[in-house]
Amino acid sequence: MENESFVVTIRSDESSTSVEVSVGTKAFELFKERSEVIAARIDGELRDLSHLLTGGEVIEPITISSRDGLNILRHSTAHVLAQAVQELFPAAKLGIGPPIEDGFYYDFDVETPFVPEDLEKLETKMRQIIKRNQRFSRRVVADEDAYGQFKNEPYKMELIGLKGSSSQVGEGADMEVGGSELTVYDNIERDGSVAWYDLCRGPHLPTTNRIPAFKLMRTAAAYWRGDQHNKQLQRVYGTAWPTKEELATHLDRIEQAELRDHRRLGRELDLYSFPDEIGSGLAIFHPKGGVIKRVMEDYVRQRHIEEGFLYVGTPHVTKEELFHTSGHLPYYSETMFPPMEFEGSKYRVKPMNCPMHNLIYKSRARSYRELPLRFFEFGSIYRNEKSGVIHGLTRVRGMTQDDSHSYVTPEQAGEEVTHLLNFVLSLLSDFGLNDYYLEMSTRDDSKKDKFIGTDEDWRTAESVLAKIAEDSGLTLVADPGGAAFYGPKISVQARDAIGRTWQMSTIQYDFNQPARFGLEYQAADGTRKQPVMIHSAKFGSIERFMGVLVEHYAGAFPPWLAPVQVQGIPVADRHVDYLYEIARTLTKSGIRIEIDESDDRMQKKIRNAQLAKVPYMMIVGDQDIEANAVSIRYRDGRQENSIPIAEAISMIQRAIDAREQV
RNA sequence: GCCCGGGUAGCUCAGUGGCAGAGCAGCUCACUCGUAAUGAGCAGGUCAGGGGUUCAAAUCCCCUCUCGGGCUCCA
Numbered sequence: 073m074e075n076e077s078f079v080v081t082i083r084s085d086e087s088s089t090s091v092e093v094s095v096g097t098k099a100f101e102l103f104k105e106r107s108e109v110i111a112a113r114i115d116g117e118l119r120d121l122s123h124l125l126t127g128g129e130v131i132e133p134i135t136i137s138s139r140d141g142l143n144i145l146r147h148s149t150a151h152v153l154a155q156a157v158q159e160l161f162p163a164a165k166l167g168i169g170p171p172i173e174d175g176f177y178y179d180f181d182v183e184t185p186f187v188p189e190d191l192e193k194l195e196t197k198m199r200q201i202i203k204r205n206q207r208f209s210r211r212v213v214a215d216e217d218a219y220g221q222f223k224n225e226p227y228k229m230e231l232i233g234l235k236g237s238s239s240q241v242g243e244g245a246d247m248e249v250g251g252s253e254l255t256v257y258d259n260i261e262r263d264g265s266v267a268w269y270d271l272c273r274g275p276h277l278p279t280t281n282r283i284p285a286f287k288l289m290r291t292a293a294a295y296w297r298g299d300q301h302n303k304q305l306q307r308v309y310g311t312a313w314p315t316k317e318e319l320a321t322h323l324d325r326i327e328q329a330e331l332r333d334h335r336r337l338g339r340e341l342d343l344y345s346f347p348d349e350i351g352s353g354l355a356i357f358h359p360k361g362g363v364i365k366r367v368m369e370d371y372v373r374q375r376h377i378e379e380g381f382l383y384v385g386t387p388h389v390t391k392e393e394l395f396h397t398s399g400h401l402p403y404y405s406e407t408m409f410p411p412m413e414f415e416g417s418k419y420r421v422k423p424m425n426c427p428m429h430n431l432i433y434k435s436r437a438r439s440y441r442e443l444p445l446r447f448f449e450f451g452s453i454y455r456n457e458k459s460g461v462i463h464g465l466t467r468v469r470g471m472t473q474d475d476s477h478s479y480v481t482p483e484q485a486g487e488e489v490t491h492l493l494n495f496v497l498s499l500l501s502d503f504g505l506n507d508y509y510l511e512m513s514t515r516d517d518s519k520k521d522k523f524i525g526t527d528e529d530w531r532t533a534e535s536v537l538a539k540i541a542e543d544s545g546l547t548l549v550a551d552p553g554g555a556a557f558y559g560p561k562i563s564v565q566a567r568d569a570i571g572r573t574w575q576m577s578t579i580q581y582d583f584n585q586p587a588r589f590g591l592e593y594q595a596a597d598g599t600r601k602q603p604v605m606i607h608s609a610k611f612g613s614i615e616r617f618m619g620v621l622v623e624h625y626a627g628a629f630p631p632w633l634a635p636v637q638v639q640g641i642p643v644a645d646r647h648v649d650y651l652y653e654i655a656r657t658l659t660k661s662g663i664r665i666e667i668d669e670s671d672d673r674m675q676k677k678i679r680n681a682q683l684a685k686v687p688y689m690m691i692v693g694d695q696d697i698e699a700n701a702v703s704i705r706y707r708d709g710r711q712e713n714s715i716p717i718a719e720a721i722s723m724i725q726r727a728i729d730a731r732e733q734v
Numbered sequence: 735g736c737c738c739g740g741g742u743a744g745c746u747c748a749g750u751g752g753c754a755g756a757g758c759a760g761c762u763c764a765c766u767c768g769u770a771a772u773g774a775g776c777a778g779g780u781c782a783g784g785g786g787u788u789c790a791a792a793u794c795c796c797c798u799c800u801c802g803g804g805c806u807c808c809a
Contacts, residue, residue, distance in 0.1 A: 185738055292804030293737030300806040304737055307804070335802095339745075348782080348800055404809070424809065458735050458807065459800095467808080556809050578809080607809090644766045671766080679770035693768055705769070713768095 078127030088130075099123045099131060100278060108314075109133040110282060111144050111275045118144075120210055120275040136282075136314045146171035147247060148208060148277040149198075149286045149312040150178045155259060155268040156197035157182075157308070160190075166270065167227050167296060167305045170247040174322065175311035179294055181227065185306050186291040194308070195288050202283050206259040206267055208276035218254050218271065227296065227305075228271045247273055285319035286312035334622035335464040341627050341684065343635070344465065353462040353469030355615060360635035363664065364618060367633055369450060372474050372499065372610060379495050381448035381476055386428035388452050392420045397588055398427040399524050403557040407455050425451035426582075426607055429477040430589040433603075438593040440481060443603060444488050448476040450614070465619030466574055472614045478606040479591070485604045489540050489562075489579055492608045496564060496577040497544075499610050502731060503617075503633075505624060508566040509547035511575070512538055515560065516553030523557050525584045533581040534560045558584040561607075566620060574620055580607040628685040628707055630733040631724065638724065639681040640667035643674050643693030651692050654702065654717055661725060665690070682707065687734050688724055706734060 077094045082102060091102065100121035103109040112119050113132040118140060125131075134140045150169035157164050157180055167179025186194075213221065215232060222228040228248070235249040248271050257276055259268045277283065288310040296302035313319040330336070338344045343361030350356065357365050377383065392411055395401045400408065404423060411418035422428065429447045438445065454470050461467050480488045500508065514534050515523045523530070541548050541562050555561060561580040565573045582605045585591075592600045611617035621633070631637050638658060640651040651667050658665045668677045674691075681689045689705040696702050701714040704723075715723070727734050 188739075290803060291738065294805045295736080298806075300736070304805075306737080309804080346801090352800070400809090407807095407809070453809095455809075460735060460737095460805085461807065462801095554808085558809090561809085575808080580809085609809095641769090642766095643768050646766080671764095673765090673767055673772060675767085675769065676771055677769095682770055689769090691769070695768080703768085709769090711769075 078125075080125055080127065081130045083130055083132050093125060095127075097125050099125060102131065103133050106133065106135075108135045108137065110136045110141055110277050113140070118275050120208065121278050122210070136284075142314070143171040144275060144277060145283065145314065146176040146310075146312045148280070149283050149310060150176040151208070151257065151259070151270055151272070151276065152198050152201050152280055152283065152286075153194065153288070153308060153310060154178050154180070154270060155201055156194045158268065159201075160193060160197055165227060166225050167307075168231070168248055169270075175289065175309060177294075177307050177309045179296070179305040179307045181296075181303065181305050185293070186308065188291075191288045191291065191308070198286070198288075201259075201267075202280045204261060204267070205279050205281040206261055207279050208274075209258045209260050210274055210276075211256050211258065213254050213256050215254060218256070221256065221269070222271060225271075231271065249273065283312060284314055285316045286310055287319060287323070332623050332626040333464075334466070334619040337622050337627040338465070341635075343622070346464075351469070352459060353457055353467070355465055355468060355470070361618070363635040364621075364629070364633055365614060368503075368611070368614060368618065369474075371502070373450075375495075375499060375502075376448045376474070376476065376610075379446075379491075380444075381446040384429065384432055384447045384449050386422075386425060386432075386449060386451060388454075389419045389421050390428070392418045394427045394431075395420060398424075398430070398585055399558060399588055400424065400427070403522070403524065407457070409454050409456050421454040422451070423453050423455045425449065425453065425473065425475045426477055426585060426605070427589075429475075430585060430591060430605075433477075433479055433591055434589060438479070438591075438603075440593050440595050440601075443480050443593060444484055445479040446476055447479075448474070451475045465615045465622075468613075468615050471616070473609045474611045474614065476608050476610075478608070479586075479593075479603040480606065481593075481595075481601070482604050485581065485606065486536050486540065488606050489536060489581065490543075492579050492606060493540060493544060493562065496579070496608070496610050500564065500566065500577070503621060504630065504731075504733065505566050505620070508564050508576070509549060509573075510541050510544065511549045511551045511554070511563045511565050512541050513551040513554030513556075513561045513563065515555045519553065523555065525558070529583045530560070533583060537562050537579070537581055556580055556582075556607075558582045559607075564612075574612075574616060576612040576617060576620065577610050578608065578612060582607055625733075626685075629687070630727075630731060631687045632728045632731045634685075634687050635664065636666050636684065636686050637663050637728065638665040638688045638690050639677075639684070639686040640665055641674060641677045641681065641689055641691045642667070642669065643691065645669075645671075647692045647694075647697065650697050651690070654690070654692075654721075657717075658721060658724075661721070663721075663724060663728065678705065687727075690720070 077092050079090050079092050082089050082091060099112045099119065111121060111134040113134060114123055114129050136145055154166055154169055161182055163183060165181040169178030218232050219229065231249045235254060255272060255274060256269050257272045257274060258266045261267050288308060290309050292307045293304040294307040296305055311322060313322060341360060342358050344355050344357045346355055392401060408423045409421050411420050432447055450472050452472050457467060457469050478488050515530050537560055559580050559582040561578050563575045564577040566576045567573050586602050586605055591603055593603055595601045640655060642648045642651055648669050655665045655667060678689060685707060687707060691703040691705055696714060699714045701716050702720050703711060703713045704715060704720055705711040
């Protein structure tokens with residue numbers, strides 16, 4: 073055997089070195105000393121460490137903790153799960169099993185859906201497979217051979233047939249057939265026998281015992297290839313991490329996230345509830361939630377007026393003919409509550425406010441001199457959201473939109489959209505939300521029956537919005553097919569503090585309703601022209617926005633939003649009157665103070681105020697009274713003693729006015 | 735809407751066919767206290783609702799409502 077050699081380049085973030093290796097060298101031999109390296113990017117392609125080098129390659133090590141490395145770890149763990157499922161449930165058919173954010177899933181077609189106890193059995197089996205230390209071994213197969221080897225796996229057969237048209241395959245499935253050639257990964261036992269194999273693009277960990285820490289999280293059903301007309305498969309979600317500590321940290325993060333769930337905090341802080349007696353997806357606001365809601369509304373109403381909006385009011389129900397005019401029937405009827413028969417007419421609760429605002433516009437002749445004409449209200453709307461999607465305050469059936477409609481000339485449209493976007497962003501910032509991105513929702517050209525209007529009008533509308541969205545400099549995500557039936561939209565997707573995103577503010581460009589309602593204005597040249605209307609909700613819905621705020625602040629609101637701003641705590645009964653005296657002054661300035669005159673001990677009162685997440689505890693005892701002062705304790709345990717009364721009040725007032733967090 | 739899992743006191747939960755339970759919250763009484771739970775007592779339930787099996791059902795079966803997780807949907 074010749075001892076021929078050649079040169080390859082190893083590149084890492086900062087450096088690049090050439091090494092001479094002998095023919096037949098595999099990638100892992102370059103990283104023998106580095107157990108954290110689990111794969112390699114070779115000439116730009118992710119490869120297994122068993123990849124055979126032929127000379128001249130540029131090789132980047134992939135560590136298990138890198139983004140690619142985590143995906144590989146999780147994808148390999150998904151394979152181990154699938155193997156475990158088929159060992160325990162031999163009749164199970166394989167779906168797909170991709171890595172996802174923080175974990176992975178694998179879909180299976182099984183006769184009986186998995187139950188929670190199955191997860192424990194599967195975890196035990198997976199640990200055995202990991203211990204057996206099987207090798208992940210890649211091989212390329214021809215289509216014909218693949219059909220033979222997967223003849224008992226109908227879903228894999230379907231994917232093989234779809235190879236190369238990955239856009240049609242469905243989310244996640246490119247892990248199976250995303251490459252240019254079909255590959256199979258064999259799981260090979262230490263005795264050389266093949267324990268299991270799966271259609272897969274790879275790459276994978278070298279062996280199963282390179283999975284340091286994993287956990288199966290939950291089961292769920294999922295439609296095959298994401299289409300509700302297809303069969304539902306049983307999905308198992310899991311997570312995997314480079315170390316046991318990171319797994320523990322991840323599980324702890326999830327626990328922390330549950331503590332700030334707005335449904336839980338709503339109950340604990342007595343903000344709102346969802347009584348069965350009223351119906352699913354319909355919230356009631358308790359006094360403390362009512363304070364937050366009112367402060368939000370007062371503030372946003374004031375800001376609208378400052379921005380040139382005219383406050384209007386419209387009813388909750390209307391004869392349904394109005395929605396034929398607007399196009400909601402039939403385009404939107406599935407999402408509307410069914411009609412009520414009344415005095416020979418069918419009435420509907422409104423799912424949107426725009427038709428009503430159009431009637432205000434139409435109530436008299438309009439001149440170009442009035443435009444932009446901006447109507448705004450808190451419109452209570454009702455939508456028949458499917459039962460399975462209702463979720464606390466963030467997905468409800470009855471909500472209030474801070475809804476506006478700007479009627480503009482086509483020439484003014486761009487400027488008005490810019491104005492609205494800036495307005496929206498300033499409001500988000502006032503509420504302390506700064507983690508969001510924009511989404512641009514356009515028409516799906518293949519589903520024209522879901523949208524009204526001409527191609528040309530849609531092109532115009534989409535280009536106006538797209539330009540402004542791009543000019544904003546914010547992250548912009550495309551959402552093809554997500555437009556309203558009457559026009560495209562820009563929306564703000566805000567992240568709550570635990571990373572979930574919600575559609576909040578929307579700005580929609582609508583050329584359809586002005587035409588359907590016959591809206592017009594008299595132009596400077598005396599002709600009658602059709603306005604464009606721009607729909608916009610700044611919070612989106614007050615309910616959803618409040619839900620996101622509760623989670624963002626974990627219930628510890630900045631003083632201007634806090635239901636109780638100051639909790640008065642007397643050290644003993646004899647200090648109560650002094651507190652009430654101070655409370656009179658605070659109440660006069662509009663500061664919300666409550667005094668705890670229960671016969672709890674002072675320590676208990678502090679605990680209660682702490683659990684209620686009140687921003688200022690005003691504690692008063694003999695020493696404070698003597699000094700004509702108060703002591704202020706904050707939620708983080710910080711305390712300032714003996715602050716003169718006037719100074720304490722102005723300090724609190726300043727924080728409220730500045731909308732600061734304390 | 736679909737799949738799975740839940741629903742026991744205001745809240746969090748125990749209770750696998752044989753008398754309905756605990757902690758917290760609530761109420762009463764005592765204590766008047768300087769930084770995250772004072773003590774004692776009392777009250778609180780159509781075990782989601784309806785139907786069935788059984789001598790006997792919170793417990794087993796069926797239907798409905800509802801909540802949770804996920805999928806689909808999401809102006």
